[in-house]
Amino acid sequence: MNHIQAKKIVERARDLPLYLHAYAFHLNMRMEKILPEDLLDIASQQQLKGVKIHVVDGESQSLRHASDERFARFAAKARRLGLDVHIETSASDAGTIDEAVKIALKSGATSVRFYPRYEGTLSEVMEIIAKDIQYIKAQYQHSGLTFTLEQHEDLQSHELVRLIQQADFPQLSLLFDFANMINANEEPLEALAVMENEVTQVHIKDALITNEGEGRGHTACISGQGELPFKELLLQLICLGEDKPQVTAFGLEEEVDYYAPAFRFTNEDKNPWIPLREMSETPLPTSGLEERLNKEIDDAMNQINHVRNILSELNQDAMAIL
Numbered sequence: 001m002n003h004i005q006a007k008k009i010v011e012r013a014r015d016l017p018l019y020l021h022a023y024a025f026h027l028n029m030r031m032e033k034i035l036p037e038d039l040l041d042i043a044s045q046q047q048l049k050g051v052k053i054h055v056v057d058g059e060s061q062s063l064r065h066a067s068d069e070r071f072a073r074f075a076a077k078a079r080r081l082g083l084d085v086h087i088e089t090s091a092s093d094a095g096t097i098d099e100a101v102k103i104a105l106k107s108g109a110t111s112v113r114f115y116p117r118y119e120g121t122l123s124e125v126m127e128i129i130a131k132d133i134q135y136i137k138a139q140y141q142h143s144g145l146t147f148t149l150e151q152h153e154d155l156q157s158h159e160l161v162r163l164i165q166q167a168d169f170p171q172l173s174l175l176f177d178f179a180n181m182i183n184a185n186e187e188p189l190e191a192l193a194v195m196e197n198e199v200t201q202v203h204i205k206d207a208l209i210t211n212e213g214e215g216r217g218h219t220a221c222i223s224g225q226g227e228l229p230f231k232e233l234l235l236q237l238i239c240l241g242e243d244k245p246q247v248t249a250f251g252l253e254e255e256v257d258y259y260a261p262a263f264r265f266t267n268e269d270k271n272p273w274i275p276l277r278e279m280s281e282t283p284l285p286t287s288g289l290e291e292r293l294n295k296e297i298d299d300a301m302n303q304i305n306h307v308r309n310i311l312s313e314l315n316q317d318a319m320a321i322l
Contacts (some may be wrong), residue, residue, distance in 0.1 A: 001235060006318035008239045013318075016238065017049040017087065017245075021203065022057040023255040025302035026282050028056045028293050031058050036063055038321070040077055046304055050084030051115070052251045053104055054104045054253045073109030078292045085109040086201075086249065090279035092116040092132040092149075101140055109250070112145055113175055113201070115152035119276035120160070129163055137169040148175035153183035154263040154274050157194035164198045173200040176237065176255075179207040180227050184216040185264040188228055192236055200246060202237055203253040204307060206230055215262025220255040223303045231310050238314070254303035256296070 001009070020043040023262050028034040028203045034243045035058045036153035040052045055064045066074065078085050101114050136147060151174060160174055173218045181191035191201070206226030207218040223230065240246035258280065264272065285292045 001314075001317055001321060003321060005235065005239045006321040007232050008316050009235070009318035010322065012238050012245050013273040013315050016311060017247075017249050018307065019043070019050045019084070019249050019251045019306070020046065020048050020300075021251040021282070022053045022088075023053070023198075023258075024254040024303065025296060026057075026255060027284060029297050030059060030284060031289075031293065032059050032061050033293060034108075034297075035061045037074060037077065042082055043083055044081040046081075046301075048252075049306075051078075051090055052086045052249075052253075054088045054090070055100055056235075060270055063107060064099070066103075066104065066106070071103075071106035075106070078108055084195065084249075086111040087112040090115060092129060092136075094132070094256055095136050097132070097136055097140075101143060101145065105143065111148065112144065112199070113136060113148045115150040116155075117277055117279070118274065120274060121271045122274055123271050124293065125155075125204075126159060126163065133163060133167045133169065135162065136172070137167065139291045141169065141171055145171070146200075147172045149173075150175040150203070151177055151180050151195065152182070153180045153189070153260050154277070156186055156264060157181065157191040158186045161195055161198055165243065174198040175201040175203065177272065178205050178230070178233055179226075180210055180260070181262050183217050184209065185215050185262070185266060188233055189236070192263065193232065196236070198242055199237070199240065201249040201251065202247055203251045204234075204278045204303075205253045205255055212262040214265035214267045217259065217261040220250055220258040221298060222256055222322065223306045231313065232309075233247045234310055235314055236303060250307075252300070252303055252307060254297050254300050255282060 020039055025034045031196050036053050043051045056062050061200050087100050087104040092114045104112050118125045118128050174195055205220050206223040206228050207220045209227050210217045
């Protein structure tokens with residue numbers, strides 16, 4: 001940490017915009033034990049800035065299936081609690097984006113996250129994604145929403161930056177996930193260095209890295225027990241932006257036991273094949289479900305404490321330098 005960074009940490013770390021992420025309660029939401037409205041209560045109790053909720057979180061009780069009356073109650077509750085709402089979806093095609101934007105506008109959200117899931121050669125996939133982005137721009141640039149493209153396991157950092165820079169779409173930026181670059185055969189800090197000018201939102205998690213032939217996968221784990229440069233990533237991300245913070249939302253995405261395989265490899269050619277994949281999911285346990293659901297809630301609460309402890313450490317480090 002240098003003197004400039006130390007000054008930024010002292011100014012920014014104490015009030016970092018932390019968001020509760022629904023995936024931290026993925027299994028509970030699959031079982032409909034925790035619903036989108038419950039996330040607002042938890043975020044408020046934990047004094048967080050907002051919530052990040054997927055359109056399918058809560059299954060039959062998800063926002064995807066909400067009535068206009070329920071949307072109105074949800075939006076009013078978020079406003080009453082002073083919480084910002086972000087909506088997430090797991091594809092980039094027109095139909096998926098239309099649904100996410102509709103839900104975002106009805107729920108009073110300010111931002112929509114998406115990531116592409118296409119099969120084909122890299123050049124083919126990049127072309128399709130570029131067209132998807134232009135659709136979003138044409139339809140929703142003036143909707144009042146911002147959009148983030150998440151780096152999600154198959155595209156590499158320079159490819160994502162190229163998509164953003166070619167789009168000429170000021171409301172679109174990148175969402176940086178602590179672990180997803182592993183599957184694209186990149187290192188966290190090196191990936192951030194490539195992406196940093198385009199990053200405005202973050203998913204915080206920890207993970208164990210698995211070597212898989214010429215590539216690498218990751219298994220998410222309890223924050224603080226993984227192999228990611230957790231503290232250094234937080235430091236670098238907090239310090240992005242000169243006059244004001246560039247990153248406006250840090251999502252607390254504890255997702256213990258989530259696994260993602262290798263997608264990119266050191267021996268691939270210049271136009272590698274990108275395989276089709278399903279949206280992210282953590283398997284339900286085959287036994288001890290109730291115990292696992294309770295542990296998931298504990299893990300989510302512990303991550304909040306862990307991140308706040310790291311922020312306190314960074315502040316102490318910064319004070320020592322100043």
